[in-house]
Amino acid sequence: MAYHLLQHDRDGAALLGRALTQAVEQIRHCALCNTFTENEVCETCLDPERDPTLLCVVETPTDQLMIEQTLTFKGLYFVLMGRLSPLDGIGPKDIQLEKLVSRATDGVVTEVVLATNFTNEGEATAHYISETMKARGLQVSRLARGVPVGGELEYVDAGTIARAMLDRRAT
Amino acid sequence: MAYHLLQHDRDGAALLGRALTQAVEQIRHCALCNTFTENEVCETCLDPERDPTLLCVVETPTDQLMIEQTLTFKGLYFVLMGRLSPLDGIGPKDIQLEKLVSRATDGVVTEVVLATNFTNEGEATAHYISETMKARGLQVSRLARGVPVGGELEYVDAGTIARAMLDRRAT
Ligand SMILES: [Zn+2]
Ligand SMILES: [Zn+2]
Numbered sequence: 001m002a003y004h005l006l007q008h009d010r011d012g013a014a015l016l017g018r019a020l021t022q023a024v025e026q027i028r029h030c031a032l033c034n035t036f037t038e039n040e041v042c043e044t045c046l047d048p049e050r051d052p053t054l055l056c057v058v059e060t061p062t063d064q065l066m067i068e069q070t071l072t073f074k075g076l077y078f079v080l081m082g083r084l085s086p087l088d089g090i091g092p093k094d095i096q097l098e099k100l101v102s103r104a105t106d107g108v109v110t111e112v113v114l115a116t117n118f119t120n121e122g123e124a125t126a127h128y129i130s131e132t133m134k135a136r137g138l139q140v141s142r143l144a145r146g147v148p149v150g151g152e153l154e155y156v157d158a159g160t161i162a163r164a165m166l167d168r169r170a171t
Numbered sequence: 172m173a174y175h176l177l178q179h180d181r182d183g184a185a186l187l188g189r190a191l192t193q194a195v196e197q198i199r200h201c202a203l204c205n206t207f208t209e210n211e212v213c214e215t216c217l218d219p220e221r222d223p224t225l226l227c228v229v230e231t232p233t234d235q236l237m238i239e240q241t242l243t244f245k246g247l248y249f250v251l252m253g254r255l256s257p258l259d260g261i262g263p264k265d266i267q268l269e270k271l272v273s274r275a276t277d278g279v280v281t282e283v284v285l286a287t288n289f290t291n292e293g294e295a296t297a298h299y300i301s302e303t304m305k306a307r308g309l310q311v312s313r314l315a316r317g318v319p320v321g322g323e324l325e326y327v328d329a330g331t332i333a334r335a336m337l338d339r340r341a342t
Contacts, residue, residue, distance in 0.1 A: 063324040070333035113339060117323040130342045144317030144338035149330040151289040151319075153234040159320040162241035167315035167340065168284060171301045 032103060034079040034096065035061050044077060051075045055104055056113040057129060059083050059122065067115060075113070078103055083116055083125040095125070097132065104138060111139040118145060203274060205250040205267065206232050215248060222246045226275055227284040228300060230254050230293065238286060246284070249274055254287055254296040266296070268303065275309060282310040289316060 005013035029035070030042035037043070044050065054075025058064045064077050080095040092098075104112055112133045116122035130140045146164040147156055176184035200206070201213035208214070215221065225246025229235045235248050251266040263269075275283055283304045287293035301311045317335040318327055 058324070060325075066324045066327075066329070066332055067336065070329050070336060072333045072336040113336075114342065115324065115336075118318045119321060119323060122323075126342075134342075140342045141339040142342045143332075143335040144315055144340060145320060145335075146315030146317035146338075147289045148319055148322075149289055149316060149328065149334055152293075153229070153237045153286065153288060154231075156237075157320065158237070158241050161237055161314075162243045163320055164314040164316075165238065165241060165243040165284075165286075167317075168312040169315060169338065171285065171297075171305075171311045171313050 029081075030079075033077050034081055034099065035064060035077065049074075052108045053110045054113060055109045055111070056115050057100065057126075058115045059117060059125075063115065063117070073113070075111075076109075080116070080125070083119075083121045084128055085121050092128070097129070100129070101132060101136070104133060105136055109138065111141060114140065114142045200252075201250075204248050205252055205270065206235060206248065220245075223279045224281045225284060226280045226282070227286050228271065228297075229286045230288060230296075234286065234288070244284070246282075251287070251296070254290075254292045255299055256292050263299070268300070271300070272303060272307070275304060276307055280309065282312060285311065285313045 002013070005016065026038050027036050028038075030037045030045055031040050032045040033042060035042050035044070051074050054073070055078055056064075056067065056073055056075055057078050057080060058067065059080050059082060061079055064079060067073050067077075078100050080100070082090060082095045084090060084092065084095060103109070112129070114126040114129060116126045116129075126142055130142070133140045144167065145160070146167060147153070147160060153161060173184070176187065197209050198207050199209075201208045201216055202211050203216040204213060206213050206215070222245050225244070226249055227235075227238065227244055227246055228249050228251060229238065230251050230253060232250055235250055238244050238248075249271050251271070253261060253266045255261060255263065255266060274280070283300070285297040285300060287297045287300075297313055301313070304311045315338065316331070317338060318324070318331060324332060
């Protein structure tokens with residue numbers, strides 16, 4: 001892309017270069033939730049309409065967006081910017097678990113909602129955070145595992161059916 | 172297939188014909204659970220190791236098999252052999268709901284576990300059965316809906332994430 005711009009659109013290349021430099025200079029991590037923002041604290045964290053007693057933990061800003069689109073969560077977020085992955089040498093420090101602990105123990109948060117992925121690493125990360133938070137007296141919840149909306153048992157893997165049976169709910 | 176056998180393997184055709192005729196003559200619906208069996212009552216319904224207080228409702232014998240493979244359910248089954256589908260003219264009588272009601276109200280069953288599919292029709296069928304059973308004082312549960320095992324939020328549909336958030340569980 002850079003070569004194409006240099007050959008055919010040198011003005012565009014200059015513009016893009018400035019924009020990228022500016023982004024690198026201006027975009028930082030929100031002091032409260034870690035997501036990308038141009039300010040000290042992001043818009044979501046500053047929104048007075050949100051419920052500050054609920055803190056949802058996600059792996060990435062994209063996951064935060066996925067949840068936002070469902071309109072089912074009115075609390076605040078903490079973006080790990082990763083997940084625990086011992087095999088890749090990613091430990092608690094790399095995903096800033098200390099920052100999460102101090103964020104969650106601000107005296108306002110009462111429930112930590114774990115929305116890490118349902119991969120092995122995401123589940124291990126959720127488990128680790130859950131133990132850490134419960135030791136500090138916080139309520140911890142996890143997004144439900146089960147059969148996806150629209151799913152047919154015939155095409156769902158056995159692990160998911162097993163979980164859906166064990167986690168079955170009273171109607 | 173029939174033409175192929177007639178041309179190349181007339182003995183095979185004769186054998187297959189006899190086997191199919193025999194199957195049609197011998198295979199019937201279990202008097203208790205509706206699944207296919209060669210006897211009046213199927214092996215599962217007769218198994219003394221199973222918990223007769225739990226009755227799991229599925230749409231098809233295949234769905235029953237999917238659940239059996241997970242080794243998470245030790246109760247008995249009722250196979251609807253279909254699901255409610257008003258648009259196709261399939262009503263409560265077509266899926267033998269009366270037989271299910273008399274099966275579930277035998278005085279031994281205490282919990283009906285709804286494992287119909289998570290399609291619109293499967294959900295509507297579950298809802299209908301749930302109301303019917305609760306009116307008769309039975310406990311009713313539904314397989315959990317949520318994010319499948321191994322699932323990443325980024326690749327899961329919004330409806331499933333919404334359900335997983337609303338149905339989140341304490342850890
Ligand atoms: Zn923020
Ligand atoms: Zn049976």
